[in-house]
Amino acid sequence: MELFLMSLVNGILVGGIYALVALGWVLIYKCSGVLNLAMGELTLVGAYVTLTFYEMGLPFFAAVLCTLAVGIILGILVERVFLDKLIGEPVLTVIMVTVGISFFFRGLVEFIWGTDTRVFEPPIFPIEPISIGFLKMSPVYLWSFILAIVLLLVFVGFFKYTRWGLAMQATADDETAALSLGISARFVYAAAWSIAFMSAGVGGALLGNINGINISVGYLGLLVLPAVVLGGLNSIPGAIVGGIVIGVLQNLSGTYLDKYFPGGVKDIVPFVFMAIFLLFKPYGLWGWEKIERV
């Protein structure tokens, strides 16, 4: 029972990070209809950028702030250079452009930073576990979760209450109507990509704190895809719930299934679960059902 609770809590804590990254994904999809497969590489870039700032001597939180700034710039650049020209193209084209972006960034990251596992040195969070009651958790998880939730709230607040966020919501709801009311679609897309870069970047930095930074952080970033599918592609609460569910599932399967299927069952369970889940709910938990007519 204690083991169960421990895995559950750790799963929720990691799930918070996934939820943050998933939020960035959903915002892009909602605002511009782009299915972004480059999310893993965005987390990778964020992780390495934070590491670089940290190694330059900045404190961790300042490094995260700098990563946010870099995220904004990269988001606007990517949108302007690559995706701007593709408005109105078929979905597959846009998906493959994001795949191209992912290759580009992955190559770039490996070229600049190499493939060895790097860690934040000196470690940012103390190693001794914090005990709450009988639950023991490592401070990395706890602080990452808190930071992720704070950022999540900031982004959701931005989307819900600010003027720019309202413009994004309007575009997500009906692009033509939004354009006719004088909202700049290009601005909205750039904002969505910036938020995605920021959330993925911070998510990557936090994930990198847990396991060290190498290419597999990109794979962890890819786990947001089952998360968003689980929640439904265009639902923000869905992304958050999906992220946490995927985190919990990953940890529980790591605890219980690893005995029966040794070796990495933890990493594929989210995908298997998602494939089976889709058989029963083809649009995720809260995704919009598309009514198709001939």
Place this chain on the structure above:
Amino acid sequence: MSTVWLPCGTYHQSYEQDQGWWQTTFIRFKMILLLLCIFVFIPLFLPSYFVGVATMVGYTAMGALGVQLLIGYAGLVTLGHAAFIAVGAYTATLLVLQVPWPQWMLDLGLAYPISIVVAGIVGGIWCVLFGLPSAKVKGFYLILTTMAAQFVTVDFILTQYISQIGGRGQAFSLPPGTIKVGPIVIDSEREVYYLMAVLTTLMVMALANLLRSKVGRAWVAIRDNDIAAETMGINIVWYKLLAFFVAGLFGGVAGAFWISNTAALSPEHFPWFWSLWLVGVILIGGIGSIHGAIFGSMFMVIVMELLQWVVIPLSTYYPKLLVDFAYIKDSAFGLAIIAFLIYEPNGLAYRWWQIKNYFNLWPFSY
């Protein structure tokens, strides 16, 4: 309406003529020239380096044909095709190595050909298994189930379990002489090339034939509008699963061929990267055309070889460059895909079609 351009004065009188493969003397001449080129000129007159490159083109094309069928003809986007190639490769290897073949079959060299066929079928069945959700889900949701195929098959089942069979750790190796087709032992560049050429030709023929039959028309109808196709009386689930089966079959055969080229096998030959690469190949070649798969493979393989030619001389000055080549390759591939999608969205096959049309009307293009 004939599917090819007919010169003035050539008329068709029956449906068979209309649907024929080689409809005019010129096309027949051209195709025989092409076959001569593939089966005689390349293997016999070119240095073995070029034969090796051509083999690589063929292997890529075999995988890309399956992806082309799924994405370009049936409209089912797949991002996990390397998994099915891997399944084929592992099935063939295990059959060749682990099954106690009777001696007369080994003498006749039947073990490997039978393995290729079985590998194709197993690959097809595996592909259908992951295609099952396509009965209900579409679009992006389906893309994710094919990604699940990649991670479950390659990163988990093959890496953790199948590669451990026989206690060799990660990689299988095929001792020389095990890969034998009939009396010929496949162990040099040229023999591998011939095997590739025969398999690729057979696959192209099979796919072209399927596409001009009822099945192919059903796939295209599903791709264009699946609800309309269903109202026309096409059993869309059956045809979608059939598309998955055929694509998996091609993948499986491609994988079974691959082991003859490397004589060794490990899960690292089939990363997710390779699945994406195959999709990139057909996007660059052109979606919805067999030419596209072939042109795309030629383009990608040749460009990467050229890149290598550029990098190797430079590496005397910058030794780090050789190590970083793999990463530059990734980045270059990403940029190539993006550039093609933005500036040439119809792919190389469309360009080829335009050139052909130009010369059909040349010199009086009005």
